[in-house]
Amino acid sequence: MRFLIPFFLSSAALSAQTGQTLPALPEPVTNNAVTEAHVGDSVFIYSFAGLDASKIWSGIHLKAWRYRLGDTTWQALPPVPDPAGGKIAAAASTVSGKIYVIGGYHVEANGSETSSRKVHRFDPVLNNWLSDGADIPVAIDDQVQAVWRDSLIFVVSGWSNTTNVANVQIYNPATDSWVAGTPVPNLLNFKVFGGSGTIIGDTLYYAGGARTGSAFPPTTFFRKGYIHPDNPSQIDWSGATDPLAQGYRMGCVELLGKALWLGGSDVTYNYNGIAYNGSGGVPALDRLTLYDPATGALTPFQNQVIAPTMDLRGVAKVSSSAVVLAGGMGPNQEVSDQVRLYELAQVVPTQQAHVLPENRVFPNPASDFFTLQTPVWVQADLFDAFGKLVGRASGSGELRFAVTHLPAGFYFLKTQTAG
Numbered sequence: 001m002r003f004l005i006p007f008f009l010s011s012a013a014l015s016a017q018t019g020q021t022l023p024a025l026p027e028p029v030t031n032n033a034v035t036e037a038h039v040g041d042s043v044f045i046y047s048f049a050g051l052d053a054s055k056i057w058s059g060i061h062l063k064a065w066r067y068r069l070g071d072t073t074w075q076a077l078p079p080v081p082d083p084a085g086g087k088i089a090a091a092a093s094t095v096s097g098k099i100y101v102i103g104g105y106h107v108e109a110n111g112s113e114t115s116s117r118k119v120h121r122f123d124p125v126l127n128n129w130l131s132d133g134a135d136i137p138v139a140i141d142d143q144v145q146a147v148w149r150d151s152l153i154f155v156v157s158g159w160s161n162t163t164n165v166a167n168v169q170i171y172n173p174a175t176d177s178w179v180a181g182t183p184v185p186n187l188l189n190f191k192v193f194g195g196s197g198t199i200i201g202d203t204l205y206y207a208g209g210a211r212t213g214s215a216f217p218p219t220t221f222f223r224k225g226y227i228h229p230d231n232p233s234q235i236d237w238s239g240a241t242d243p244l245a246q247g248y249r250m251g252c253v254e255l256l257g258k259a260l261w262l263g264g265s266d267v268t269y270n271y272n273g274i275a276y277n278g279s280g281g282v283p284a285l286d287r288l289t290l291y292d293p294a295t296g297a298l299t300p301f302q303n304q305v306i307a308p309t310m311d312l313r314g315v316a317k318v319s320s321s322a323v324v325l326a327g328g329m330g331p332n333q334e335v336s337d338q339v340r341l342y343e344l345a346q347v348v349p350t351q352q353a354h355v356l357p358e359n360r361v362f363p364n365p366a367s368d369f370f371t372l373q374t375p376v377w378v379q380a381d382l383f384d385a386f387g388k389l390v391g392r393a394s395g396s397g398e399l400r401f402a403v404t405h406l407p408a409g410f411y412f413l414k415t416q417t418a419g
Contacts, residue, residue, distance in 0.1 A: 022339040033313050035093060049104060115160050146204055196250050196252035208249075273329055288344075311328045383414065
């Protein structure tokens with residue numbers, strides 16, 4: 001039998017607020033589609049398209065990069081193959097080892113904006129683009145996008161050229177085809193752009209976004225959509241007002257069976273970071289909000305965990321409890337090249353069922369060494385947050401691991417018994 005035990009190495013050098021700083025992007029970029037993919041034993045983070053530090057229409061581009069966890073630099077990729085030119089507000093999803101970059105919008109010199117119908121397919125193994133997938137039926141940008149069972153991509157609401165739409169569009173990468181899902185209710189609080197969400201089990205959760213109206217006001221409404229497993233296009237939608245659901249262009253990810261929203265802003269804004277309501281530049285937030293399906297409640301995390309970051313169009317999930325934010329806007333609407341890894345197991349508690357009951361690890365956190373106490377023979381492998389093996393011991397009783405040579409951060413201890 002195999003079990004994973006979350007484990008922390010402490011150090012004054014590790015700041016919960018700033019996370020672990022990874023190599024910076026080649027240049028500042030925001031409103032970029034971000035996702036992750038595994039190639040062999042390596043984890044890669046990807047950034048597609050976006051807006052440069054100029055924050056004007058001509059700074060919108062199709063540049064693409066990837067970064068392998070543990071490396072020192074990012075690698076340039078062929079640009080996103082959209083003949084219409086640069087775009088922002090697309091979303092990227094990884095399904096069965098392939099990446100799908102969907103939607104987004106183009107901005108012209110005269111300020112006109114056009115939503116995209118493109119589905120760009122990227123193969124992380126070949127490290128290149130494949131032919132485009134079937135166009136999305138309704139052009140879309142700033143949509144909620146989430147993956148169900150590593151098989152279907154749900155594209156929910158968003159902006160389509162002139163208004164927010166209620167459409168739910170479901171893409172099947174295996175057949176390169178689209179079907180229409182049950183639309184969200186035709187109500188202002190459900191139809192939004194700049195919202196974000198994730199799927200846990202068979203339920204899609206999404207929060208935040210801007211609704212149609214004067215200055216595109218933010219919403220304080222939390223929505224759920226139950227996906228019928230025998231007919232995934234059938235979705236039962238519900239929602240309720242919750243002040244904690246407010247947020248615009250937040251990141252969202254599933255961690256350890258819970259939904260987590262990160263960063264964003266409480267004020268809606270144009271792509272240059274200036275508020276639609278005329279109040280000027282908007283503040284980026286260090287927000288962290290947790291939703292636990294078991295309790296049905298949204299909960300704010302009170303302590304500062306992440307650096308203020310907004311304008312996110314995706315989060316890279318690099319382990320069961322660690323995420324990477326790449327780019328976006330920081331304080332004063334500054335476009336960022338910063339890349340940070342956040343270990344969030346202390347925010348999203350691990351289920352006790354994942355831990356072998358008779359095993360004990362102490363001290364945890366540790367700085368010099370830790371001890372695994374086990375009454376049965378085990379092989380114990382210590383992995384860092386990137387999945388790299390950094391220690392091993394076997395036996396029963398007390399197994400001692402020296403960790404003074406390891407950097408502070410989050411680690412997994414995998415124990416395997418003879419049975």
